[in-house]
Amino acid sequence: MATLPRTRPRNRRLVSRNTVAGWSFILPNFVGFAVLTLLPVAVLFYVAFTSWNVFGVAEWTGTANFRRMWGDASFWTALRNTVYYTVFHIPLTLAASLGLALLLNRKLRGVRFFRTVAFFPYITSIVAIAIVWNQLFSPEYGPINALLGAVGVDNAPGWTTSSTWSMPAVIIVGTWRYMGYYMLLFLAGLQTIPAQLYEAAETDGASPWQRFVHVTLPGLRHTTFFVTVLLTIESFKVFDLILVMTGGGPGQSTLVLSQYIYQKGFEENQFGYASAVSVVLFAICFTITVIQFMVNKRRNS
Amino acid sequence: MTATDLPLPAPAVAAPGNRSAPSRPVRSLGWRLVGYAALVLAAAGLLLPFYWMVVASLKTNSDVFTIPITWLPDPVVWRNYLDIWQRSDMTTWLGNTLLLSVVVTLLQVVTGSFAAYGFARVRFPGRNALFLAYVGTIAVPWQSYMIPQFILMSKLQLSNTLWSIVALQAFGAFGVFLMKQFYETIPEELSESARVDGLSEFGIYRRIMLPLSRPALASLALLTFVTTWNDYLGPLIYLRSPELRTIQLGLNTFISQYNAEYALIMTGSVLSVLPVAVIFLLGQRHFIEGIATTGLKG
Numbered sequence: 001m002a003t004l005p006r007t008r009p010r011n012r013r014l015v016s017r018n019t020v021a022g023w024s025f026i027l028p029n030f031v032g033f034a035v036l037t038l039l040p041v042a043v044l045f046y047v048a049f050t051s052w053n054v055f056g057v058a059e060w061t062g063t064a065n066f067r068r069m070w071g072d073a074s075f076w077t078a079l080r081n082t083v084y085y086t087v088f089h090i091p092l093t094l095a096a097s098l099g100l101a102l103l104l105n106r107k108l109r110g111v112r113f114f115r116t117v118a119f120f121p122y123i124t125s126i127v128a129i130a131i132v133w134n135q136l137f138s139p140e141y142g143p144i145n146a147l148l149g150a151v152g153v154d155n156a157p158g159w160t161t162s163s164t165w166s167m168p169a170v171i172i173v174g175t176w177r178y179m180g181y182y183m184l185l186f187l188a189g190l191q192t193i194p195a196q197l198y199e200a201a202e203t204d205g206a207s208p209w210q211r212f213v214h215v216t217l218p219g220l221r222h223t224t225f226f227v228t229v230l231l232t233i234e235s236f237k238v239f240d241l242i243l244v245m246t247g248g249g250p251g252q253s254t255l256v257l258s259q260y261i262y263q264k265g266f267e268e269n270q271f272g273y274a275s276a277v278s279v280v281l282f283a284i285c286f287t288i289t290v291i292q293f294m295v296n297k298r299r300n301s
Numbered sequence: 302m303t304a305t306d307l308p309l310p311a312p313a314v315a316a317p318g319n320r321s322a323p324s325r326p327v328r329s330l331g332w333r334l335v336g337y338a339a340l341v342l343a344a345a346g347l348l349l350p351f352y353w354m355v356v357a358s359l360k361t362n363s364d365v366f367t368i369p370i371t372w373l374p375d376p377v378v379w380r381n382y383l384d385i386w387q388r389s390d391m392t393t394w395l396g397n398t399l400l401l402s403v404v405v406t407l408l409q410v411v412t413g414s415f416a417a418y419g420f421a422r423v424r425f426p427g428r429n430a431l432f433l434a435y436v437g438t439i440a441v442p443w444q445s446y447m448i449p450q451f452i453l454m455s456k457l458q459l460s461n462t463l464w465s466i467v468a469l470q471a472f473g474a475f476g477v478f479l480m481k482q483f484y485e486t487i488p489e490e491l492s493e494s495a496r497v498d499g500l501s502e503f504g505i506y507r508r509i510m511l512p513l514s515r516p517a518l519a520s521l522a523l524l525t526f527v528t529t530w531n532d533y534l535g536p537l538i539y540l541r542s543p544e545l546r547t548i549q550l551g552l553n554t555f556i557s558q559y560n561a562e563y564a565l566i567m568t569g570s571v572l573s574v575l576p577v578a579v580i581f582l583l584g585q586r587h588f589i590e591g592i593a594t595t596g597l598k599g
Contacts, residue, residue, distance in 0.1 A: 015425065015426065018423050018424055018425040019425040019426065021419075021423050021425070021502045021503075022419045022423035022424075022425035022428060023419070023425070024419075025415050025416055025418050025419030025420075025423060025502070025506070026415075026416045026419040026420065026431065027416075028411075028412040028415060028416065029412035029413060029415065029416035029472055029476075029477055030416065030431075031472075032412065032468065032471060032472025033435065033472045033473075033474060033477075035453070036450060036453075036454075036468055036469065036472060037438060037446070037450075037472075037474070038434060039449075039453060040446040040449040040450035040453055041438075041441060041446045041449075043449040043452070043453065044445070044446050044448070044449045047448065047449055047452070052452070100343060103336060103339055103340055103343065104340075106336060108333070108336055108337065108340070110340075114340050114343070114344055115589075116582070116585060117344045117347050117348055118343070118344075118347055119581075119588070119589070120347065120348075120351065120578075120581070121347060121350075123527050123531075123577055123578075123581050123588070124351075124531075124574050124577065124578075125530070125531035125533065125548075125549055125573060125574065125577070126531065126533055126549075127533055127549045127552050127553050127570075127573070128354070128552070128570040128573050128574050129350070131552075131556060131566060131567070131570050132350045132351075132353055132354045132567070132570065133350060135353065135357065135365070135366075135563065135567075136349070136350060136353060138366065140366075141366035141367070141368065141370075142366070143349075143353065143370050146368075146369070146370050176346075176347070176350075180347070181592070184589060184592055185592075233442060236442065237442035237443070237444045237445075239444055239534065240533045240534050243533075243534075243537075244533070244553060257444075258442075258444035261444060261445075261447070261448065262444075262447075262538075265447075265448045265451070266451070266538060271448055271452060274448050275448050275449065278444070278445045278446065278447075278448055279445075281442065281444060281445045282441060282442075282445040282446075285441065285442055285445070286441070
């Protein structure tokens with residue numbers, strides 16, 4: 001402040017008055033935000049390089065945690081499973097939510113009711129959802145396998161009791177839960193496409209499919225980008241759904257990164273090692289977001 | 302999910318009143334029928350789990366899984382809704398959760414809207430950098446810093462108290478982001494002329510911005526309430542004593558205790574979902590507006 005030219009004392013007074021006013025508005029929230037979010041994020045990078053345990057005894061161990069991770073089979077399993085979930089959850093949810101949005105972006109009777117229905121899974125708690133789906137997926141008596149049997153599937157999958165099918169089961173539930181939310185974002189995006197574009201395409205004799213590819217999809221580019229970023233982060237941090245539905249099992253077939261952090265940190269009290277795994281999760285989410293933003297920027301220019 | 306989840310940049314959303322909406326009438330009857338068929342199918346798939354939940358909660362335990370499946374409870378067992386209160390600490394769980402949800406919602410709305418005014422309307426050095434710190438948490442999942450956060454909370458003697466959940470949820474960047482988006486749609490001239498009339502910044506916030514932002518405040522309140530009500534991970538990590546359990550935590554311990562009581566488990570699930578469902582149906586418009594204007598989740 002001292003470097004400001006002395007010829008503008010009124011302006012300077014204004015600046016300092018505004019600074020006081022601005023900070024007094026922000027401070028009540030900022031104190032909580034700084035202590036509970038910013039500080040932990042900063043501390044994370046310190047703890048990851050220590051052997052911090054339950055007694056709070058922290059010894060600087062350099063890269064020991066990361067070297068241990070490199071040879072830790074469970075860590076790699078968790079990472080692989082997280083990627084597995086992500087690779088299927090993102091395209092499935094994108095397609096389902098866009099499809100729903102297109103269906104509901106019409107003047108049909110009852111559209112408002114359907115929008116409510118689609119959004120309902122999103123506001124329902126994970127615990128209740130996981131419990132119901134576990135009953136639905138019940139291999140011998142559950143309605144899903146009964147339905148599969150009725151259409152002629154002979155050896156229906158064992159879902160959450162089978163290490164092959166537990167991840168697909170989790171992916172189905174994840175998609176079911178989140179598609180209504182992303183549908184809402186797509187609906188908002190569809191509202192921004194000018195109706196004239198569709199009219200022009202129609203006059204040119206474009207088929208519905210051509211209108212979708214040449215008008216709708218380009219018009220939704222920003223929304224699609226935004227939804228993909230959200231979906232990516234959401235997929236990589238998947239945790240509570242899996243924790244309640246399968247507990248990571250059977251075996252380690254649905255163990256994901258967040259859960260591995262939880263196990264090492266809160267069940268085995270290895271805060272240092274758990275933080276090192278957290279750094280990896282952090283780095284993945286951060287890198288992917290930055291890449292997505294860069295790709296989007298280039299595509300726009 | 303926690304409210305610390307994510308502040309995110311808004312997608313381009315049409316200003317209300319923009320009449321470019323391509324909600325075109327569907328012309329031929331055939332297409333209309335196909336559309337309806339697809340909708341009904343989608344709705345059935347979306348609602349089936351809820352249907353199952355309610356129906357199973359009204360069955361006797363041995364009727365939940367039958368071959369072939371019974372889609373209507375026969376006889377209807379209302380007793381489950383009485384038994385659950387005796388067989389579990391439902392009252393404590395619901396009480397804790399209600400208390401937490403109300404306190405968190407109040408704090409989030411007050412501090413969030415307050416801070417948002419500072420970001421939206423007061424110009425001071427460092428403001429944009431500060432806001433970037435808020436928005437920067439976009440790419441940081443809570444799961445990645447829950448360990449250091451837990452260490453800090455323990456040092457503050459907050460773990461295993463209900464305060465830990467309040468602290469965890471009440472200061473999320475989400476509220477700041479949502480309210481800032483909204484304040485920026487209010488014409489600057491309004492506050493400018495109030496300033497000329499000698500109103501302080503706080504006066505402008507209280508007398509002009511707050512009354513105008515009622516719909517946004519409602520969105521924020523509803524989303525925060527539901528997020529806190531549904532949170533499972535926060536209570537799982539921080540609340541160890543049985544008497545502090547929230548409904549999500551309690552329900553999950555109930556399942557592990559009575560894992561063969563299928564009907565009763567569903568009764569508990571229905572009770573845990575019911576308050577949120579009622580709130581959602583009453584304030585649906587605010588939910589949807591809140592999400593559409595920020596593109597954020599709670």
